[in-house]
Amino acid sequence: MAIERASKLRSILVAATLSACILCLTSWSIETDRSTELKHGLFEIREEARRFVAQENASEHEQWNVLEPNAKVLVPRCAVPLQTQWTPKSLGRSKPSVMVVCPDAVPNAVMKRWDVHVPVERKTHHP
Structure with a gap:
């Protein structure tokens, strides 16, 4: 049960990190x-x-x-x-x-x- 909960938490953390990275990349430009x-x-x-x-x-x-x-x-x-x-x-x-x-x-x-x-x-x- 603890392993399953840790796995779900890790998946959520990875998804949140990827979303943040995508937002950073989309806001980057040569102008900035x-x-x-x-x-x-x-x-x-x-x-x-x-x-x-x-x-x-x-x-x-x-x-x-x-x-x-x-x-x-x-x-x-x-x-x-x-x-x-x-x-x-x-x-x-x-x-x-x-x-x-x-x-x-x-x-x-x-x-x-x-x-x-x-x-x-x-x-x-x-x-």
Whole structure:
């Protein structure tokens, strides 16, 4: 009887935990993923890619839209201003992207520098 009750309680606890996790995930977005003392937010990374693309669109004949960076990316806070460039074709990416680079991350145990590839797509022109 006690084992059956413990099993039911465990099932209820697992269901409640999963529901809470789903609520957390559904409330997360790039818009709310901001930088903290320890991590660099995807919002700021995407905004840096947008600034780069806006400059490129102003000076080139092609027009690009910035898409969302991979939501699974987690990088330490950058200690210096971010750098941006087109991702070199030599890196073998199948689609165009902007590489947002941190040449010097705040001291941490994981990485000294990082780069995040933010995908882009050509703007469609409507007649």
